[in-house]
Amino acid sequence: MGRLLSEAVKLSxxxxxxxxxxxxxxxxxxxxxxxxxxxxxxxxxxxxxxEVSKMLLxxxxxxIEKRNMKTYGRARALNKLAKLFVDRMRQxxxxxxxxYDSFHDxxxxxxxxxxxxxxxxxxxxxxxxxxxxxxxxxxxxxxEKAKESLKELNNFLTKEYVKIKTLEDTFQxxxxxxxxxxxxxxxxxxxxxxxxxxxxxxxxxxxxRQKTDKLKAQGSLGQLNKIDxxxxxxxxxxxxxxxxxxxxxxxLQSLALHGEGSGLTPxxxxxxxxxxxxxxxxxxxxxxNHPLLNQILKKLSVLMTQDKLKLKPEKxxxxxxxxxxxxxxNSLADLxxxxxxxxxxxxxxxxxxxxxxxEKHLSMLKTQLEELERKKKVVEGERVTFEQVCSETVEKIKxxxxxxxxxxxxxxNKRIRIE
Numbered sequence: 001m002g003r004l005l006s007e008a009v010k011l012s013x014x015x016x017x018x019x020x021x022x023x024x025x026x027x028x029x030x031x032x033x034x035x036x037x038x039x040x041x042x043x044x045x046x047x048x049x050x051e052v053s054k055m056l057l058x059x060x061x062x063x064i065e066k067r068n069m070k071t072y073g074r075a076r077a078l079n080k081l082a083k084l085f086v087d088r089m090r091q092x093x094x095x096x097x098x099x100y101d102s103f104h105d106x107x108x109x110x111x112x113x114x115x116x117x118x119x120x121x122x123x124x125x126x127x128x129x130x131x132x133x134x135x136x137x138x139x140x141x142x143x144e145k146a147k148e149s150l151k152e153l154n155n156f157l158t159k160e161y162v163k164i165k166t167l168e169d170t171f172q173x174x175x176x177x178x179x180x181x182x183x184x185x186x187x188x189x190x191x192x193x194x195x196x197x198x199x200x201x202x203x204x205x206x207x208x209r210q211k212t213d214k215l216k217a218q219g220s221l222g223q224l225n226k227i228d229x230x231x232x233x234x235x236x237x238x239x240x241x242x243x244x245x246x247x248x249x250x251x252l253q254s255l256a257l258h259g260e261g262s263g264l265t266p267x268x269x270x271x272x273x274x275x276x277x278x279x280x281x282x283x284x285x286x287x288x289n290h291p292l293l294n295q296i297l298k299k300l301s302v303l304m305t306q307d308k309l310k311l312k313p314e315k316x317x318x319x320x321x322x323x324x325x326x327x328x329x330n331s332l333a334d335l336x337x338x339x340x341x342x343x344x345x346x347x348x349x350x351x352x353x354x355x356x357x358x359e360k361h362l363s364m365l366k367t368q369l370e371e372l373e374r375k376k377k378v379v380e381g382e383r384v385t386f387e388q389v390c391s392e393t394v395e396k397i398k399x400x401x402x403x404x405x406x407x408x409x410x411x412x413n414k415r416i417r418i419e
Contacts, residue, residue: 008415013181016404016418017174023412031164035098038153042110043094045146051140053085053169059135074128076200078135081124085139088113092261099164100157107153114147115372170407177400177418184393191386194379208369212362221358227342234339235280241335242279244318245300249276251309252300261308263299272296284339290332297323 011019026209060079063071092110095102121143125136178418216225253276256262256269271292286292301323303309304316311319325331349355401418408416 001339010415010417010419013174013177013401013418016177017171019416020167020171020174020408023408023414024164027411028164028167030100032098034156034419035103035161038149038156039094039098039103039106042146042149042153045091045142045149046092046094046110048142049146050086050089052139053082053089056082056132056135056139057086059132063132071131074131077124078128078132081120084120085117088117100161100168103153103157103161107150107157111154114143114150117143142186149159158322166407167411170411171405172405173400173407177397178403180393180397180400184390184397186391187386187393191383191390194383194386198376198379198383201372201379205369205372205376208365208372212365212369215358215362215365217359220349220352220354221362224346224355227349229348230342231280231339232348234335234342237335238280238283238339241332242275242322244315244322245297246276247315248300248304248309248311248319251311252296252303254305255309261305264296268292268296284343286336288336289330291334293332294327297326309340 009019056078060075060082063075064079092113093106095106121140128136215221249272250260251268252264253272256264256272262269271282271286274285275293275296283290283293300309301320304311304320309316404418405416408414
């Protein structure tokens with residue numbers, strides 16, 4: 001015993017079924033043979049019961065046709081009851097393949113049918129008396145024999161067949177295991193296909209992005225992008241240069257909006273608003289030497305001297321120092337000219353046929369890229385799903401193998417390991 005329990009037979013799922021048939025044949029064959037024999041006897045009993053039910057139906061029908069008022073009502077009652085018996089027997093299906101479960105279900109179904117029939121006999125047969133007494137006795141004799149056959153089936157089921165139920169279940173578990181393994185193979189193939197498709201899409205996306213970057217960096221469009229970067233840098237430089245005027249400008253704007261003597265003309269107020277919201281646009285739309293800005297700065301300087309803007313001393317000092325530098329050194333002239341030159345170059349390149357053609361090509365690449373990324377997202381979702389399904393199936397296979405090994409050990413006292 002100790003040696004048998006310590007040595008596990010290693011089997012594949014394909015080998016498990018044939019091994020199980022060899023090892024359990026001596027246990028299963030006699031039970032299955034007896035089950036088939038009992039079902040054959042039960043089939044004959046049900047056929048006899050069906051025939052005798054039809055006999056009741058025919059005889060009661062003949063009596064109904066006679067229109068004998070003495071027996072008519074009872075004949076109608078028996079005829080109706082006989083139809084129920086015939087239909088009930090017809091609905092009982094004997095299993096084609098004998099297993100514990102099919103045998104059990106058949107016994108349960110037949111017991112329910114016989115139980116209802118017993119109730120019908122007790123309820124209706126007394127009301128039919130004293131007529132059809134021979135027919136009723138014949139039916140009851142056949143019915144009692146059928147009940148005895150059913151009792152024998154139920155005893156066999158509960159005392160003998162139940163002992164091999166675990167082995168029969170194990171055969172089903174082996175079949176389910178093989179199905180799960182085939183499913184796992186299919187899922188892995190689908191996962192591999194998704195991974196390959198995802199990799200190909202990633203490669204195509206990378207290539208498309210490289211094409212896009214190359215087009216943006218070459219030719220007139222490349223020059224245009226460089227100029228765009230220059231303009232952005234000039235914009236940042238202007239903001240840096242004018243940072244100490246930002247707060248005074250806001251105070252001056254507030255003064256002008258409330259009509260408290262800012263001294264600004266409508267044109268200057270409009271330009272001031274523009275310098276606050278879009279300083280680069282305001283700056284580059286100025287004439288050479290930015291005359292409107294200079295006018296605003298002069299009036300700003302006067303108002304700060306008069307302390308009408310209510311600025312902190314430090315902010316006032318930095319603003320006045322910056323204004324002085326702008327007037328004395330014309331410090332914004334070079335920045336103004338460079339900005340105008342950059343905008344001029346930007347305008348010329350933007351209108352060139354080469355840039356238009358390149359941008360058209362870029363638009364097409366963008367559309368392609370969006371479609372590729374959409375497809376990749378779908379494939380990624382499929383790959384994740386297959387990975388999850390594979391993981392779940394592997395766990396099911398593991399549990400199925402464990403159940404088979406436990407069942408065989410319990411039923412045969414032999415240890416196996418399914419690999």
